[in-house]
Amino acid sequence: MLAEDKKVTSEIEEKQNLQADAGGMERVAEELGTVADQHRGLKTLVLVLGLVLLALFVFVVYAIANRAAESFLTLEEPAAEFPIAAAEAPPQMGALVAGDFAVSRPEGSTLVSVTGNARELIFHFRDAAGSDLVVLVDRASGQQTPIRVP
Secondary structure, eight states: OHHHHHHHHHHHHHHHHHHHHHHHHHHHHHHHHHHHHHHHHHHHHHHHHHHHHHHHHHHHHHHHHHHHHHHHHHHSOOOOOOOOOTTSOOOOTTSOTTSOOOOOOOTTEEEEEEEEOSSEEEEEEEETTSOEEEEEEETTTOOEEEEEEO
């Protein structure tokens, strides 16, 4: 009888082990599903952050290009628009309308520098006392504006 008892108990233990393995497999499957859900969330987070990084990079490139374009536009300032008589031809860029303009040097002063841009010429004079005179000459009209700096 002893052999038969062993046989019965070993079958019972095998059934319990199989049931335990099936329950363990279900638990393992649930845990894997939970881990997969967590990884899905991480994948989504990485994807969203990558898209945000890409959008910020595009914005930075756009801002740099926009500022570069603005700086090029300020270098190429259009000439001031003045009413032109029918007999006059439009002035060329960098040329004076009626030819050369005479800028008289104040008595007792020396010419320190002359600078210019697309719209005006700037003459800087200094007299013996050390005071400065700056004369702005409009290239389009020839109008002179003296500015005395004591």
